[in-house]
Amino acid sequence: MRGLLRRPVRTLLTVLGIVVAVASMVVFLSLGEGFRRALGQEVGNIGPDIQVTLEGSDSSSIFGSPIPDVPLEFVGKLQAAAAEFGITQVAPYLLTPRGSLSGSGYLISGNPFESIALNDLYPSLKLGQGRFLGAADKTALVAVVGSQAAKTANLKLGDELRLNRADRYKVVGILQRGDGFTDSFIFVPFSALQKTLGVSDKATGITVKLRDSGDARKTADALKIRFPELRSQTQGDVLKVLDRAIAIGDAFRFGISLISLIVGGLAVANTVMMGVYERTREFGVIRAIGAKPSFVFQLVVLESLLLAIIGGIGGIFIGYLGTLAVNFAVRDLVSVAIAIVTPRLALLAIGIAAVLGLLSGLLPARTASRLVITQALGRN
Amino acid sequence: MTQTTTAPTSIITPTSTVLEARGISKIYPSGESTVVALRDVSVGFEAGRITAIVGPSGSGKSTLLNLLAGFDIPSSGAVLHLGNDLKSMPETKLASYRLAHFGFVFQNYNLVSILSAQENVELPLTLAGVPRAKRSQIATDLLKRVSLDKRMTHYPNQLSGGEQQRVAIARALATNPSVLFADEPTGNLDSKTGRGILELLTEPMAESSNRTVILITHDMDVASRAHRIVNIRDGSLEG
Numbered sequence: 080m081r082g083l084l085r086r087p088v089r090t091l092l093t094v095l096g097i098v099v100a101v102a103s104m105v106v107f108l109s110l111g112e113g114f115r116r117a118l119g120q121e122v123g124n125i126g127p128d129i130q131v132t133l134e135g136s137d138s139s140s141i142f143g144s145p146i147p148d149v150p151l152e153f154v155g156k157l158q159a160a161a162a163e164f165g166i167t168q169v170a171p172y173l174l175t176p177r178g179s180l181s182g183s184g185y186l187i188s189g190n191p192f193e194s195i196a197l198n199d200l201y202p203s204l205k206l207g208q209g210r211f212l213g214a215a216d217k218t219a220l221v222a223v224v225g226s227q228a229a230k231t232a233n234l235k236l237g238d239e240l241r242l243n244r245a246d247r248y249k250v251v252g253i254l255q256r257g258d259g260f261t262d263s264f265i266f267v268p269f270s271a272l273q274k275t276l277g278v279s280d281k282a283t284g285i286t287v288k289l290r291d292s293g294d295a296r297k298t299a300d301a302l303k304i305r306f307p308e309l310r311s312q313t314q315g316d317v318l319k320v321l322d323r324a325i326a327i328g329d330a331f332r333f334g335i336s337l338i339s340l341i342v343g344g345l346a347v348a349n350t351v352m353m354g355v356y357e358r359t360r361e362f363g364v365i366r367a368i369g370a371k372p373s374f375v376f377q378l379v380v381l382e383s384l385l386l387a388i389i390g391g392i393g394g395i396f397i398g399y400l401g402t403l404a405v406n407f408a409v410r411d412l413v414s415v416a417i418a419i420v421t422p423r424l425a426l427l428a429i430g431i432a433a434v435l436g437l438l439s440g441l442l443p444a445r446t447a448s449r450l451v452i453t454q455a456l457g458r459n
Numbered sequence: 460m461t462q463t464t465t466a467p468t469s470i471i472t473p474t475s476t477v478l479e480a481r482g483i484s485k486i487y488p489s490g491e492s493t494v495v496a497l498r499d500v501s502v503g504f505e506a507g508r509i510t511a512i513v514g515p516s517g518s519g520k521s522t523l524l525n526l527l528a529g530f531d532i533p534s535s536g537a538v539l540h541l542g543n544d545l546k547s548m549p550e551t552k553l554a555s556y557r558l559a560h561f562g563f564v565f566q567n568y569n570l571v572s573i574l575s576a577q578e579n580v581e582l583p584l585t586l587a588g589v590p591r592a593k594r595s596q597i598a599t600d601l602l603k604r605v606s607l608d609k610r611m612t613h614y615p616n617q618l619s620g621g622e623q624q625r626v627a628i629a630r631a632l633a634t635n636p637s638v639l640f641a642d643e644p645t646g647n648l649d650s651k652t653g654r655g656i657l658e659l660l661t662e663p664m665a666e667s668s669n670r671t672v673i674l675i676t677h678d679m680d681v682a683s684r685a686h687r688i689v690n691i692r693d694g695s696l697e698g
């Protein structure tokens with residue numbers, strides 16, 4: 080154990096190797112954790128009990144196909160079936176991205192404010208300046224802009240937003256900064272956006288509210304039978320899809336960090352192995368005195384484990400600082416903390432460091448425990 | 460097992476044999492050929508007696524001691540301690556057996572450099588699972604006996620050769636072993652310091668005057684202090 084302290088520089092470098100490896104893993108995986116948390120909050124906020132899109136359309140987006148493809152006649156059909164399914168409200172929406180979504184983009188959301196006011200559709204939204212949209216705005220070219228979208232599109236109250244050559248939307252409201260994706264939304268009246276986009280009979284999707292949200296799963300299944308051409312997703316479905324997307328991202332990032340983890344593990348193995356060679360005589364002595372091979376084995380594994388866990392703890396700390404830096408760097412692009420070190424991520428990092436230490440220690444430990452005593456002691 | 464033997468050079472009356480080599484040989488591979496380091500050696504060591512093994516360099520003294528101490532296994536023949544055949548024990552059992560019954564002093568001290576004098580003396584006790592308080596008590600007593608009670612917290616590199624060897628003797632005696640092995644314990648020391656070490660090894664230790672001591676040396680002055688001298692030459696015992 081104290082053998083590690085005999086070569087302070089080498090030990091320190093090894094620990095640093097682990098620190099860097101674990102820190103990079105922590106930062107990478109913290110991105111997924113941040114997204115996951117933000118999406119959980121957000122979809123919870125949006126809160127349509129059921130979201131209806133066209134079955135078999137581009138499934139890459141949970142909000143529906145980029146090109147509106149849901150015939151509006153389904154709004155009427157769903158409304159007609161409202162009593163039967165316990166539906167309280169049916170509303171179509173148009174959603175179209177502008178700019179690149181990853182960085183400087185925003186989403187234009189067209190909603191029928193004549194049937195539901197903006198602050199009823201998203202109860203968690205808070206107005207910063209101006210006003211919300213309501214029934215009077217049925218076809219008006221007006222917009223309420225999320226705080227992040229306002230920044231990216233450089234919009235102030237009273238400014239005009241051009242969505243095509245002819246249509247200029249007047250900014251009548253700016254939202255307060257929330258902590259979700261609606262910050263990157265620009266809300267405009269449904270009918271106005273229909274005209275701007277030149278789609279008269281299609282929507283991106285339809286939101287359905289139920290009398291009892293607890294029935295969402297059952298109702299979605301029932302709707303599926305009645306309207307086989309529609310895809311009815313509950314909030315849970317949406318979260319699941321998002322979670323899968325994040326998990327794929329996690330796997331990819333973990334793959335990248337695995338490389339540095341393996342390098343870190345090799346560094347530990349190297350340090351411990353060199354330590355074993357240097358202390359051949361001393362291991363020989365304690366074996367001669369009467370230590371069992373298994374004792375020597377454990378001693379070396381423990382040493383390796385200690386090295387890796389110290390590195391792991393340091394890695395979590397440095398990784399945490401790294402996430403702060405990431406969040407600071409992208410604070411103008413996204414309003415949520417995209418990188419979060421959750422307890423389970425910290426636990427995972429320690430676990431992986433420990434496994435790393437254990438594995439790296441095995442070979443040196445085997446070498447140490449199998450020393451031939453007479454050779455280890457050397458010739459007198 | 461009690462058995463009476465009369466070794467050729469024994470100057471004492473027959474007594475109980477603690478450790479015995481029966482026709483042991485050791486052959487080392489050496490490149491294409493082999494080296495016969497030990498050839499059909501039979502010798503017994505009695506309780507409470509000090510035996511000196513003497514012979515020129517390369518004659519097989521260390522090889523014999525390594526086999527007697529269970530560090531290595533003879534190519535043929537058997538080593539018996541109190542009737543137990545060391546060869547038949549798996550390494551794990553043999554290690555425990557060494558810990559329980561044998562003590563070792565080496566030419567180059569072989570203290571563990573990262574442990575203090577006291578921790579070195581406690582090492583075999585730690586391995587044996589002796590509680591901390593008891594360990595500390597034993598180590599303190601032993602270091603006092605080798606006049607190092609003021610150097611207990613010192614590390615090997617802070618001690619002279621003679622002092623290190625005294626710590627090594629204390630360590631070898633910590634488990635109160637029935638057999639004490641010493642391979643040229645004074646080989647690295649000047650004659651005056653060596654004499655002090657030898658006195659420690661050969662003085663009847665208070666708690667066990669029944670201890671068997673096997674001492675390798677090529678110094679006849681040293682050997683003369685033993686009860687008995689075993690001569691070895693070219694891997695064979697000499698009458």
Ligand SMILES: Nc1ncnc2c1ncn2[C@@H]1O[C@H](COP(=O)(O)OP(=O)(O)O)[C@@H](O)[C@H]1O
Nearest residue numbers: 487488494496515516517518519520521522523
């Ligand atoms: N591990 C070994 N491999 C090969 N030859 C060895 C080995 N150990 C000892 N020998 C040889 O065995 C002979 C006896 O060695 P050793 O017992 O160390 O003699 P001593 O201790 O009397 O000086 C020598 O010729 C030596 O070279």
Ligand SMILES: [Mg+2]
Nearest residue numbers: 459520521522
């Ligand atoms: Mg020798």
